[in-house]
Amino acid sequence: MNRYILILILIGTFQFSNAQNLFQATSGEISFFSETPMENIDAINKDVKALLNTKNAEVAFIVTNIGFKFKKPLMEEHFNENYMESDKYKVSVFKGKISGDVLDFSKDGEYKVIAKGKLDVHGVEKERDIKGTLTIKDGKINVNGEFEIVLKDHKIKIPKVVVQNIAEVVKVKVDINFEEKK
């Protein structure tokens, strides 16, 4: 009898610790910025879903491409229709593993980290090392990073007539707040 109780406790503990390891994005935004002498284009997306597993430091996020909001509706239309082809490639995805010299998920602090993984934009997957900052405070985690996307790498073609208006390399900013998944 005692043995069964022990087993039950063990199972319970594992499931409990399992839940504790998983953090879910409660809010976040992914934005990008294209800068040329002719025109600056920027867009923000708050439709971000992300999970972070503190046990194995795996992180994944999905952003709905149609959720990028631009200042000008025409830019948004061109982004969805001509460049991102949002009806075909609905989401952009990153999945990777976070590492840092002194990264310790059990301690509050600000850590310089690198997320190594795969970035899938416009249906093209690229191996990327993305530098960022991971901040842990009161059981909440914030992940902040900045990286560049070379449009050519992801088979996003810019026609000659607008080549002066759209940068070949687009800056992307990620800012996501995680809380423990319940």
Add this chain to the structure above:
Amino acid sequence: MIKKIISLSLILIPFITYSQDDLMDMLGSEKDSTSSPEKVSYTFKAIKLINANTIETTKKKTLDFRITHRFGNMGISDGTGRHSLYGLDNATNIRFSLDYGLTDRLMIGIGRSKTQEHIDGNLKFRFLDQKKEGVPISAAYFVNVALSPVATVADNKFENRMSYTHQLIIASKISRGVSLEILPTLVHRNYVANIVNPDNNEILDNNENNLMALGFAGRFKITKRMSFVLDYFLTLSEFKADYNYYDALGIGVEIETGGHVFHINLTNSAGIIENDFIPNTRDFWGDDGYKLGFNISRVFSF
């Protein structure tokens, strides 16, 4: 021994299920459970095709400046084209217009045409959006008022200068490359000329103040930025059939270049607004009655 195996496997179950929980799978399932059916956007590139209105409205705080031009009849089979550079020497009709988005669904516009010197004010309200699942169509209501400030008007009455259009726009983006529309349309003209006997002014045939028409329009993408477009208005009128009026048919190519949407087209109609091309199209495609035209749209955001 058996007990031990059972207890060991029980302990292991959480591990096994846990290792199967890929983060991506979890994100994927979460996404499915929360998202409502997606809206179908960008059914057309501009607010007009050739003659037909599209389901699209200019978005909030966006101004669409359009120049619509119809050259003269090309005159290819009768040989007149050689003397008019295939109609390019003539400007049958030109319309300048401004359309502005009050909201993402409500658009107001003004325009001025060469034919009948029409000045028109219009409004388009999109009230239904197509969804990936459940709602197969988008719908909008279009209404306009046109004033013809020509030098002389029948009975010298102001109201005889006015005409109106009511139109329901029903559109469906069938696929990435194919968008279709049906446009039930009513044109009301306050004044129409009856057919009279010139000798005794006896009315031989009554013209119709109200004209019903059914429009059909389509866009077929050739590449990402280029499409084949066409529209046709079937006018339901006995009077017109008897006195050599024709249905307006336009075919064209739509090209998008950055901020511009450009159409090159061929139509048999001289009129550009509904109040004109539905009742007043007197050229017939089969009788050399088609003319080159273009529509240019330039969009400004504020």
